[in-house]
Amino acid sequence: TNLVHKVFKGIDSPFGYGEVLHSGFVDTAILINKYHGYLEQKSFLVKERFDYSQLQQSDNHIQYKDFKASHIVFAEGFGMHSNPFFKYLPLDGTKGELFIIKAPDLDLDVIVNTSVFILPLGNDLFKVGATYNWKDKTVFPTEEGKKELVERIKEILSCEFQIIQHFAGVRPTVNDRRPLLGSHPKHKNLYILNGLGTRGVMLAPAMAIDLYNYIENKIPLDKTIDINRYAHFL
Incomplete structure (x- = not known):
């Protein structure tokens, strides 16, 4: 950090500031709106409440209404408590x-x-x-x-x-302050990306890559973020 002694009108700061270098700001509202627009143009986005009762599973795929896929990832934030498959996880909030x-x-x-x-x-x-x-x-x-x-x-x-x-x-905070990533212990084609806490904007890209590599390339997750650490809660 650098020490900054600039006076900002309206702020009481007699000892100056410490400037954090190599930082940035992401306007998440613009990011989400623009990305939603892109997905809608590609017909990749459906805006509706997810109905867990409509999810059907087999050994090698899942079916949800008219959608068929090899995998499904739940990224629901604190809404995970309504998820019948993953609500056993200790997401505190x-x-x-x-x-x-x-x-x-x-x-x-x-x-x-x-x-x-x-x-x-x-x-x-x-x-x-x-x-x-x-x-x-x-x-x-x-x-x-x-x-x-x-x-x-x-x-x-x-x-x-x-x-x-x-x-x-x-x-979406967790008591051990670690993200919740991985596959369901009993339903292997159901995955979760959650528990990013107060640093979600910074953690999300890296955690998404880790989960992608886990699903597609079979690269194991770090045990500190893998939900297997909570398998005994199920």
Whole structure:
């Protein structure tokens, strides 16, 4: 890291900043929307709730409604708890709440990360988060989360701000802090890609490659990410 002593109007930072080098930012909303559009153009995407009762299995393929395939990969995040095949896995889940705020007097063109992160969105809008709640597993914003975020923001910002949006989600976390990859112990053509926790954007590409190589090239998964470590839970 490099030490930066630049003054950003609206932020109280008497000791400067540590600049993280060789980093970047992925706008996941744009990425997902564009990729969905690409898949829809190729007729590769079906938007509907998955009906597990419609899944039929044989020794060498699976059938789901009109679709026939050699393998199926479930990448459902915290929704895995509704999956009858993989719900035995210890996916705990950690709720997080975030804001979109409007702060015209905040002059910031970089991402700041301290007790909260502050991400410039343009037009005086900033994304700010996030909280950690290990008990509440709902996706609804709470007054408790709002109060916590407001208090943290006020510790950092020396300017006024307005809450434009308040939203929440559940991170797919695992107690041993390792991803959940691999094939079902009893149904070998059913696979899972989950448990990426709070670093999903960074972990997902590498984990997807590992799972692909496991399925197509028979390259074993690292035992720390293989769901075989939880086979005794089934």
